[in-house]
Amino acid sequence: MDVFERLTAGGTSRHSTHTTPKGKKWSVRDFKIGKRLGRGKFGKVYVAMEKRSQFIVALKVISRKEVSAWKVEKQLVREVQVQRKLKHPNILSLYTWFMDNDNIYLVLEYADGGDLYNKGPLPVNKVKPIIRQIIEGLNHLHNAGVAHRDVKAENVLLLKNGQVKVADLGWATHITSANTRRTTLCGTLDYLSPEMVSGQPHGKPVDVWAVGVLMYELLTGKAPFEGHDASTTYQKIIRGVASSDFKIPGSLNESGREFLCQMLTRDQWKRPSFTELLLHPWLNSIE
Numbered sequence: 001m002d003v004f005e006r007l008t009a010g011g012t013s014r015h016s017t018h019t020t021p022k023g024k025k026w027s028v029r030d031f032k033i034g035k036r037l038g039r040g041k042f043g044k045v046y047v048a049m050e051k052r053s054q055f056i057v058a059l060k061v062i063s064r065k066e067v068s069a070w071k072v073e074k075q076l077v078r079e080v081q082v083q084r085k086l087k088h089p090n091i092l093s094l095y096t097w098f099m100d101n102d103n104i105y106l107v108l109e110y111a112d113g114g115d116l117y118n119k120g121p122l123p124v125n126k127v128k129p130i131i132r133q134i135i136e137g138l139n140h141l142h143n144a145g146v147a148h149r150d151v152k153a154e155n156v157l158l159l160k161n162g163q164v165k166v167a168d169l170g171w172a173t174h175i176t177s178a179n180t181r182r183t184t185l186c187g188t189l190d191y192l193s194p195e196m197v198s199g200q201p202h203g204k205p206v207d208v209w210a211v212g213v214l215m216y217e218l219l220t221g222k223a224p225f226e227g228h229d230a231s232t233t234y235q236k237i238i239r240g241v242a243s244s245d246f247k248i249p250g251s252l253n254e255s256g257r258e259f260l261c262q263m264l265t266r267d268q269w270k271r272p273s274f275t276e277l278l279l280h281p282w283l284n285s286i287e
Helices: 005-009 064-069 072-083 124-144 206-222 229-242 254-263
Strands: 031-039 043-050 054-064 094-099 103-108 156-158 165-168
Touching: 043 094, 054 064, 064 072, 064 103, 072 094, 072 103, 124 165, 124 206, 206 254
Parallel strands: none
Antiparallel strands: 031 043, 043 054, 054 103, 094 103, 156 165
């Protein structure tokens, strides 16, 4: 069974269009496609309008040929399966999907505020609600036994009303217990945890570390362990907050510094869970 058969397994349509619970079979002709929002390794994302309802969506167009050539079938299946099952206000919604002879199409919630890339530096009172919502969404994933594994600024989207959406679950994986660990090196270098870069088995704590990196980046405009080359960055990540040139953002008070450093704890076993972080005094205080 190939990726396309697996995508349609479990009671969904095995034809070139996906059948929704209401019986609708979708095709690309149902959408008016607008400007390109972004481009990934295996596809492009466009803003699109469903013609009948005039509802605005993000349409992710993924080349079937490239998926097969790069052997990322499992990654695509995982993204669809995880995203269509998990519903939360801070996780980008997958409305439906369909395919034709050339492409697979994911019909996604449209985030009209763009992503977090190059949004920093921001003041603490702007960063705190963003971080809280990211943690709320990822906590929902973790409680469902899923680790995201690619948390970064580009994968956190905004609505103009201030709502935050965690997106792109292509590297997500099921973590069935506290002791479950994976060994795949995945994600983006600046956000990788010490256990990942040193080749150790990893689990949900990689997401906690990545949120710490993202919080630092939003506050300062740069990644905390960025080096002039990959090797230097690896070494800085492994040293963590003990790195000689690591500086805690001066805009944080003592409680905020503690909150950040807890997430950037080198030992993955000592990092707090997202459930614990949601109870932290800093996250629940008003700036």
